[in-house]
Amino acid sequence: MHKPFMILLIIVLLALYESLFVVQEGQRGIVLRFGKVLREEDNKPLIYNPGLHMKIPFIEKVKNLDARIQTMENQADRFVTMEKKDLIVDSYIKWCISDFSRYYLATGGGDVSQAEVLLKRKFSDRLRSELGKLDVKGIVTDSRNRLMTDVRDALNNGTSGNDEEISATSADNAIASVAEQVEHEANSSQAAVNSNSMAVLGIKVMDVRIKQISLPTEVSDAIYQRMRAEREAVARRHRSQGQEEAEKLRAAADYEVTRTLAEAERQALITRGEADAATAKLYADAFSRAPAFYAFIRSLRAYENSFNSYNDVMILTPDSHFFRFMQSPEDARGKNHP
Structure with missing residues (x-):
């Protein structure tokens, strides 16, 4: 009799263990029932905040997603300005999950790398378009903050068909394809969002920043060579001017030495003559007496x-x-x- 009781107790404890789950601080949990996101009556996904929660054991599974702000470092890439000049731009993006259900479906189960691939492609296309509207001076001065704001808003809200944009890029097509898949799987009656924005992936871009702007190696080398040639020309000019001034000073010094020596020799001859005359006079006076x-x-x-x-x-x-x-x-x- 004790053996069936122990088995029953073990089953109850195992069921209780499987029915409880914990969502850690900084995360949000979504419950999957037979691979589908569990939703409320109004078709909104159930999002579990940090804490202890319950689910149906063995039927429902929990997926915890990071709700904190993420930082995505972008590899330095080459961009062309309005002046048709190449720049190497190094940047980063701050983003977080705004719609956990969309994010889960769009990234194949909450894959961060897949989300960042789509975000990076969209960001690169948008940044390339915005940099093409500015010259180098505008990019490195006050226009940079406005540029970053425009790129962030374009990522979050998308671009309308009335904008003076180039045709849809590969990143826009990829995001639109993912959006259609999400809408089909979610079968949601919620208000539609712009299909070329990050909102269709459940992502919100918090900030976009440019860390460094530099010239390509071949351009910077040419600029350095030109600067070096200019500095060398200035150095040669200064050296020639210095040599000219040195010759003038040396000639003036030689003249002053010659003039001083001549004047000293003249004064010495005068003094020696006066001394000889005085000596002769003394001898004459002395010998005339004896x-x-x-x-x-x-x-x-x-x-x-x-x-x-x-x-x-x-x-x-x-x-x-x-x-x-x-x-x-x-x-x-x-x-x-x-």
């Missing part, structure tokens, strides 16, 4: 100049007047007074 002493000094200088070398030879008589100051005083007086 002629005998002057004669004695002149003889001594003559002796010094005559006998300054061992190789000098002089042939003179002993009583020559040249040696008068080398004789004894008595001999000198005797010769002077016989």
Whole structure:
């Protein structure tokens, strides 16, 4: 008796376990019954908020979808401006799920990668169209914010047939095809949405931003080469001007040196002449007072100049007047007074 009771208890607990499910914070849950989204009487899908909920065990399954804002990084791509100039644009998109039932059906069971593929294709086409209306100056200045707003609104609301747009792109066709499939599976009587907007996928674009705008490699290399050539030309001009100024300064310095040396030499000659004149005057004044002493000094200088070398030879008589100051005083007086 205990064995059937235990089996029954296990079945009840297993059924209770299968009938309860938890939706985590930041998620929303949808219930699938035989693969179909469970809906209310007015054909609106049942969306379960975070918390503990119940379902029919073994028949219904729960799919939890991320309700938080997602960030999709776009690979840098080449775009053409109104001036037919190429730009490399790096951007990202902030998006979230606005209609969980549509999102689930459009992405094949809530596949984020499939949703981002469609969103990226639509975003790329729309951004290419908007950038084609602006020049480079407008893109990198104040028009960028308006550009981002227009792209976001176009993704959320779609474009009307009256807009000056190019024909439907492959992304528009893909989204329209998914929209028809969703409407067919949902069989919904809700108000229709624009078939080329992200709303048909249950997605809302929160923000669109351009991170970086750069030139293609071949264009930037050409610009850098031109800038380098311009800078080199300016450098050569400055160097030639500097060399010219250096030659002028060097010539002026050489002239100033020559003029200063000439003036110094002239002043030195004047000073030396004045000194020689003063010396001669002093000698004349001194020797005029004592002629005998002057004669004695002149003889001594003559002796010094005559006998300054061992190789000098002089042939003179002993009583020559040249040696008068080398004789004894008595001999000198005797010769002077016989």
